[in-house]
Each structure stands twice: as structure tokens, then as C-alpha cells.
Amino acid sequence: MNVDFKILVFISAARNLNFTRAAKEMNISQPAVSKNIHELELQAGRNLFERTGRRIALTEAGQLFLDYAMRLTSVYETLNGELGLLDGVLLGELRLGASTTLSHYIIPDILAEFHLSFPSISLKVFHGNSRQVEELLLDKTIDLGVVEGLSDNPSMKYETFLKDEVVLVTRKGNPKVAGRDMLSPRQLSSLEYVLREEGSGTNDVIRKAVTTLGIEWQSLYVKVYLASTESIKNFLLKTDCFSFLSVHAITKELHNEELEIIEVDGLDIDRNFYFVRSHGVIGHLPETFRRFAYQRFVKNGVFHSED
Known part of the structure; x- marks a missing residue:
């Protein structure tokens, strides 16, 4: 079971504070990074990043979103581990x-x-x-x-x-x-x-x-x-x-x-x-x-x- 890919893209962008580096890390194009972030912002109903020229920074909502995104990925990793243990793997x-x-x-x-x-x-x-x-x-x-x-x-x-x-x-x-x-x-x-x-x-x-x-x-x-x-x-x-x-x-x-x-x-x-x-x-x-x-x-x- 995997976390929504958009959330993984967001985490990469939030860590790097750079869409180009996030694209390279996620092995997708930069427009694909922007598209995934835009869809998340629409779902959240607010901006997750502040954009100033070529620089980006997390908004207050973005920082909150990152905290919960990291918890979510941890929960999924634990869940996958527990499911594997049921089969001895x-x-x-x-x-x-x-x-x-x-x-x-x-x-x-x-x-x-x-x-x-x-x-x-x-x-x-x-x-x-x-x-x-x-x-x-x-x-x-x-x-x-x-x-x-x-x-x-x-x-x-x-x-x-x-x-x-x-x-x-x-x-x-x-x-x-x-x-x-x-x-x-x-x-x-x-x-x-x-x-x-x-x-x-x-x-x-x-x-x-x-x-x-x-x-x-x-x-x-x-x-x-x-x-x-x-x-x-x-x-x-x-x-x-x-x-x-x-x-x-x-x-x-x-x-x-x-x-x-x-x-x-x-x-x-x-x-x-x-x-x-x-x-x-x-x-x-x-x-x-x-x-x-x-x-x-x-x-x-x-x-x-x-x-």
C-alpha cells in the first residue's frame, strides 16, 4: 500500500524548497511537480507554498501539511510492515x-x-x-x-x-x-x-x-x-x-x-x-x-x- 503520489511529491518539494530538485528526486518533469502541488492546494483550499520569483517557501498551512504528511508516510510504512509480518515477510x-x-x-x-x-x-x-x-x-x-x-x-x-x-x-x-x-x-x-x-x-x-x-x-x-x-x-x-x-x-x-x-x-x-x-x-x-x-x-x- 502506498501514500498518494501527490503527497510524496509535496514532501520532496518541501524538503528541497525547489521544484527542479524535487522533479529530479521523484524522476518526473518539473511541470508534473507543479501540477501535483496545484492539485493538493486545490484540495486543501489554500496555498501550501509562497512563491517569490524563482524561490519558494512553505506557508503556515504548508508547514502544517508537511508535518501531517510525514506522519502519514510513517503510518503507511508501519502498516506495510505489519501486513508483511502477517505473512512472515x-x-x-x-x-x-x-x-x-x-x-x-x-x-x-x-x-x-x-x-x-x-x-x-x-x-x-x-x-x-x-x-x-x-x-x-x-x-x-x-x-x-x-x-x-x-x-x-x-x-x-x-x-x-x-x-x-x-x-x-x-x-x-x-x-x-x-x-x-x-x-x-x-x-x-x-x-x-x-x-x-x-x-x-x-x-x-x-x-x-x-x-x-x-x-x-x-x-x-x-x-x-x-x-x-x-x-x-x-x-x-x-x-x-x-x-x-x-x-x-x-x-x-x-x-x-x-x-x-x-x-x-x-x-x-x-x-x-x-x-x-x-x-x-x-x-x-x-x-x-x-x-x-x-x-x-x-x-x-x-x-x-x-x-
């Missing part, structure tokens, strides 16, 4: 939000196994930083988030999912660390680094750990800042530079003996990945995925749920 669309490391190196494997176990569930994944994932939860674009850090948002409920460790890494055979089993904290200042762009949450974690060892963050010579972990790994493979990366992001390179972890005396950079959702009852599909993800990591000996 889970149906519907699961919408996840994931931050960078998780979306690239952890979530894809889980999603592949989840799809094989529940082929009737369609999957949609949104990417962004932790704050963006929270915003997607608040406007009900996603059902569940998986992020790398906590926030102080009281409307969010966080649950530890997976332990992570950020480690010092360089290319295998780097002559700058040849024959050394461990570096002292002081030796960190003699290395050249490639790190994520300034403002990265991972950099904040690294900065705190290094400072705890008595090393000034500014004393680390960062040769280049790059926008992604993949670009950092490629840079490391061709230089004698070092970086701090999640162990989950370098599994393949460690196995292929392309990169290696360099131990630093007293340096432990541990953090958690978290499931995050809005407070309240969680739906059948996100709850099924949450439990499946826990079981997947328990099976592989990586994580033990506290449940």
Missing part, C-alpha cells in the same frame, strides 16, 4: 544515514548481507557528517543513523554500536621507521603527515589524544590536507608520510601488506560508532536492521552488544 523501504568512515568501510558489507536476508526490503542510504545525519532524522528523511560521534542534542537517542581505533599508519617499508618497534611521543614531531581537511571530527579526536601525551598539535608538520580517507591512503602509498586513520578503513591495505600500523608509546585513540535515532518508538525495519547489524559483528567477533 518484512516489506517496505529502510532509510539509513551514515557518516563517512561508516558509509565507506562498514555499512556496505552489512547492507549486502541484510539484503540477502531480507530481499523484500528496499534500501536507501544518505551520507553526511554526524550533524547532517541528525538533521535528516529530525525531518524524518531517514529512520536510523550510524555516526562517529555524540552530540548534546536532547532529542536524539544514541546507542554504542561498534568500537573503533584510530592508528598511526604509513606505507610498508617506510625507511623513516625501519627497524623500530615503537615510536616515542616526542618522535611524532619529526614526521610528515597527511590528514583530513581542517574541521574534520577525526582530527579533533587525534588532537586531543596527541595533546594528552604532551605534544603540541601545531608541532606536527602536516604536508597536505585531503578531503577523503581514500585519497589519504593513495598519498601514503607513494610517499614517506604518515596519517592517523581508522583501523576499519585500512583492513585491505594491511592484509595486502601495503600499509602498516606504527605503535606510539602511550598513544591510544579509541572511539565508538553509534546508532542514533529520535526518541520514541522505533519502527520494525530500523529495529530489524539494528539487531541484524549487532548480530553480524557479534558473529565476526568484532562487537558484543550490551543488550
Whole structure:
């Protein structure tokens, strides 16, 4: 059972505040978006959008309509899930939000196994930083988030999912660390680094750990800042530079003996990945995925749920 298509078009237009982007998202023409919105406005007996030139904004009635439209889609999703359960089948669309490391190196494997176990569930994944994932939860674009850090948002409920460790890494055979089993904290200042762009949450974690060892963050010579972990790994493979990366992001390179972890005396950079959702009852599909993800990591000996 599906929500009236006009309502789905309205939700897309209200989120994007742009009919062109809504048309692309809904895979229809822009005139079709305008037509569906016009028909809804006729049924509602009032304008749902204010139009100023090429800009649109929700009217007070439009905001009210959006609130109820989101509730309606949630009810339909729950209903479809309940109907599927009557036949022992889970149906519907699961919408996840994931931050960078998780979306690239952890979530894809889980999603592949989840799809094989529940082929009737369609999957949609949104990417962004932790704050963006929270915003997607608040406007009900996603059902569940998986992020790398906590926030102080009281409307969010966080649950530890997976332990992570950020480690010092360089290319295998780097002559700058040849024959050394461990570096002292002081030796960190003699290395050249490639790190994520300034403002990265991972950099904040690294900065705190290094400072705890008595090393000034500014004393680390960062040769280049790059926008992604993949670009950092490629840079490391061709230089004698070092970086701090999640162990989950370098599994393949460690196995292929392309990169290696360099131990630093007293340096432990541990953090958690978290499931995050809005407070309240969680739906059948996100709850099924949450439990499946826990079981997947328990099976592989990586994580033990506290449940």
C-alpha cells in the first residue's frame, strides 16, 4: 500500500524548497511537480507554498501539511510492515544515514548481507557528517543513523554500536621507521603527515589524544590536507608520510601488506560508532536492521552488544 503520489511529491518539494530538485528526486518533469502541488492546494483550499520569483517557501498551512504528511508516510510504512509480518515477510523501504568512515568501510558489507536476508526490503542510504545525519532524522528523511560521534542534542537517542581505533599508519617499508618497534611521543614531531581537511571530527579526536601525551598539535608538520580517507591512503602509498586513520578503513591495505600500523608509546585513540535515532518508538525495519547489524559483528567477533 502506498501514500498518494501527490503527497510524496509535496514532501520532496518541501524538503528541497525547489521544484527542479524535487522533479529530479521523484524522476518526473518539473511541470508534473507543479501540477501535483496545484492539485493538493486545490484540495486543501489554500496555498501550501509562497512563491517569490524563482524561490519558494512553505506557508503556515504548508508547514502544517508537511508535518501531517510525514506522519502519514510513517503510518503507511508501519502498516506495510505489519501486513508483511502477517505473512512472515518484512516489506517496505529502510532509510539509513551514515557518516563517512561508516558509509565507506562498514555499512556496505552489512547492507549486502541484510539484503540477502531480507530481499523484500528496499534500501536507501544518505551520507553526511554526524550533524547532517541528525538533521535528516529530525525531518524524518531517514529512520536510523550510524555516526562517529555524540552530540548534546536532547532529542536524539544514541546507542554504542561498534568500537573503533584510530592508528598511526604509513606505507610498508617506510625507511623513516625501519627497524623500530615503537615510536616515542616526542618522535611524532619529526614526521610528515597527511590528514583530513581542517574541521574534520577525526582530527579533533587525534588532537586531543596527541595533546594528552604532551605534544603540541601545531608541532606536527602536516604536508597536505585531503578531503577523503581514500585519497589519504593513495598519498601514503607513494610517499614517506604518515596519517592517523581508522583501523576499519585500512583492513585491505594491511592484509595486502601495503600499509602498516606504527605503535606510539602511550598513544591510544579509541572511539565508538553509534546508532542514533529520535526518541520514541522505533519502527520494525530500523529495529530489524539494528539487531541484524549487532548480530553480524557479534558473529565476526568484532562487537558484543550490551543488550
